[in-house]
Amino acid sequence: MTADERDHLYRISGHNAPRRTPLDTHVAPQLQRVLDCLDHTPALVLSSLAETLVQNRLASALFGDRTRFTDLALSGIYRWFTDPTERAVYPDDHHSRQSRAHVASLRLAYGLAGADSRAGRLVRALRKESDEFRELWQRHEVATRFDDHKTLLHPEVGAMDLDCQALLTEDQSQTLLILSAPPRTEAAEKLALLRVLGHEQFASRSPEA
Template sequence: MVDRVALADFLSRSRARLAPADVGLPSGSRRRTPGLRREEVALLAGLSVDYYARLEQGRGPQPSPQLLVALGRALRLGEDERDHLFHLAGHVPPRRHGVLAHVRPGLLLILDRLHDVPAQVVSDVGDVLAQNAMAAAVFGDAGGSGRRNLLLRWFTDPASRALFPPEDHEALARAHAAGLRAAHAARPGDRRVAGLLAELLATGEEFAGYWERHEVALRRSGVKRVCHPVVGELVLECEVLAAGGEDQLLLVHTAAVGSESASRLELLRVVGAGV
């Protein structure tokens, strides 16, 4: 059952604790009250301002777990605070692993500061747990449930695969399958890993063929080529950094200083994904 009064109070107080700089937003000069505005939280969480306002007013329907995850990230809640938010909304908090895995507030702050390069936090099974605006502009917005997993996008969405040169497809497909093999062995019995594997095997013979090779490999740093539909080819150096433990990785993509790819990234940063 939703505790609407306590939920409204917790959201309001959590919002008041944050300064715009804490979430990568400009401070502005006409703030009459401390903290973020409601419209800023709504923007960060991907909600309508009206819906978020009704939550703070103790009205509206019960928030879904996916919405609560988005609010927790927008408000930079720690794990205990995130779990409290779920309890107030009448839901069981998510497990520490899986698609709803918690991303630490400090890591989200790093994403906010990396405003000029694509960066995202990815789980060991390819779930995009958080991404900055540049990552969305280069690789596509992973906010929708059907786009959150990189492996499912690769093996089911031709548009996602078209972002990469055809000559790179074989190596990328093998790397996706090999990474899932490593996670499957490291976390036997994990429902998220098993569920994802079942979904991928049901997609057809292509993934099944790669899976049968029994290749194992973790995500590594290296060069990645992207065929962006607006700015053209991008040659990016992908750095893979441990984030929230071995099951979460921070992927940061940079272009060589002075290169054509650097100029194209800057153009994309200025004009955004909707050129």
């Protein structure tokens, strides 16, 4: 049975469905296969705690290497509320919306995984470290969605208006996030330039033959 069918069976039997714990950090094979086909647009796989599990080269050129972090800092939600540099990729007037989106998605993961999970540990840490998080947490907003349009800032190519598509695993534990731009737009030209810059940076880091 699927997870939804299992939960339905429990409910019609008069029982509470077992708690789902969508916090696996091993990349789902089906998402990895799609990611491997995406060379010309930024793409990355995220956990339900906004942990970057894997990203392609263009996503690294756009965001930097987000897989390098460890412990709580692996979560983009944690970094958003504790590291001011995390917000530099978004325009200032987008910060409030992004903060709410992060908290709403964390509340969903917390509700599914429980207080003793990694989500619970993340919530406890952020309630101690961020006044903004504490205020937003009290709103009890819940969501599992991504904006279908984002404006992102890059230090070398500037602002880019990008479309955003999200492909989720069945249990919603992981998301393949794909960023793209319509053909023949300024954003598409900037992504093409970023792809060249990314290849040059990769080559400069590679050892000489």
